[in-house]
Amino acid sequence: MTDAAKPLNPDEAFRPPRNQWWDVWDQFKTHRGALAGLAVFVSIILFVLVGPMIWQVDPGQLNIRMRNQGPSWDYPLGTDQLGRDLLARLMYGGRISVAVGLVAMFLGLVIGTLIGVLAGYFKLLDSPLMRLTDLFLALPLLPLLLILVALFRDTLARTFGESIGVFFLICFAIAITSWMQTARIVRGDVLALKEREYVLAARSIGTPSLRINTRHVLPNVLSPIMVSATLGIASAIITESALSFLGLGFPPDFPTWGRILYEGRDWIEQYPARVVWPGLLISLTVLSVNYIGDGLRDALDPRIRGR
């Protein structure tokens, strides 16, 4: 209210139009945890993407004579029980873990958004799709994931090759068990949005449903989708590591952080570093992503933004 009483400064009044994402960024910057999270997440991404180009050691290179070494100049983090370099394994493992997180999140997001929009926009589909969502929410997810991986791992590995088959199986399994929250949030927002005047206006000039959704509805549900995307990355990385930790993830010659942790578990008394490094990387990634999610939620909320 007090803003209106201020005399209008012509320079301010006629400032050039500004992309609203700059406002989001301005708000995001004020969240210290989110900034720190972003910094950590970017450095982890750099570690796994650029790292192997600088530290050019084959993570699968066996060297039995150099097994169980401590940190040295040749092996900065030491070697494992087969003489493989831990640093290189962590870098390559991180690639797979982060890639699984991103792909699974994206797949889950697409499924969730599609079902959410369909259920919210088309009245006829609402009830069956929401029953389906309820059904999925009632599934025991971790046991089901374990069963899915155990059942289809060998078949898919045979048809698509060891790495690609398992990679897509795990991404797909995580996605199919994690889209429900997104669908519910999107449906709720779409239900409210489709009653707005601008959607009515668009419909009255004959815009087809598909274009109303892509042009008028989806951009407005983007913020909850983005928040659930960040949380989705975190939970996908945790799920993949948990699967690997239970021995039902990637095959042994594919190092993922969960797999390295699982293998290090047996050597914990002699070589604790082998467990601590992968665990620390998983935790840092998830923690940073969660903080980014927190910051994004605040930044994308117009009630908080600008205060």
Added chain:
Amino acid sequence: MLSYTLRRLAFAIPTVLVISLIVFLMLDMAPGDPTGSLPLTIPLEVREQIRQSLGLGDPVMVRYFKWLYMMCFVEPLHILAGLTGWDIAPEGPRILSWQTRSPVGDILVQRVPQTLWVVGLGYLFGILIALPIGVISAYRQYSWFDQAGTFVSMIGFSVPTFFTGVVFILIFSVWLGWFPSMYDTTHVVRDWNSFVFQAKQIAMPVAVLALFNASQISRFMRASMLDNLNQDYVRTARAKGLGEKTVVLVHVLRNSMIPVVTVIAIGIPTVFTGAIITEQIFRVNGLGDALIRAIYVSDWPMVQTITFIFAILIVLFNLIADVLYGILDPRIRYD
């Protein structure tokens, strides 16, 4: 309220049935076969007879309904008979585990107590830690206590249990040597010393679960308290001259507990499934451990049964949470 409960129940039972059917059909497509692990010298006819004796000759749907009948009727009665000594166990076949060739129900009866102890204590301690932290964090918002509490709960929420568990083992059993790193399930509590040993060996798995649950619940508790602290009725209570203690602990806390109680109820089944990992770390031979082992050796009847139990737990506690919400909050009316 009653009609709402009945309507929810009417939806819950088909949900459980559909889930069990999905899992059954999925497992039916599996390449695993109970005769696969037998020696190759066994002739094909004998192999076929073994398959028949395990009930694999019938069509899928017949087998599903047989399994359902045994799961919902035969096994519970056998378990009840075993517990009470009554002679009510029906005759006829039971669900046989492929790996041990013994009834699944008997194995589960041995496994459930360990899981209940570890998971139950973990959840209970988690709630006991979370509630006061959530209340104080919200009451003193942005104080150092709140900052520290929020940070710790963010960490507890982000660090996966398989890493906390391993770190606990590293610190408390490898370096300090306070607690055993493996859970000895054959241990029987007879006197004070054996009780101390039991408390020691259960301490770490319980602590891991309690930390994880506490961080989740305290976030909810804090948010819920913050929602209520600015309400008009709080100002009214203060204006009446009520003490700060009464205002916060009676008026605000009771209202804030409504969503938290439902969250706690919904969380119970997730804790059961999440405990699979904790059981695996500390080698507790509970329900989750039975599931993992059964998956490793393709023992599908066992997997099917445990998954079904988890599904029932989830549906049941969701139902309880919804009904509780209606009972606790008179503003909520299900028409």
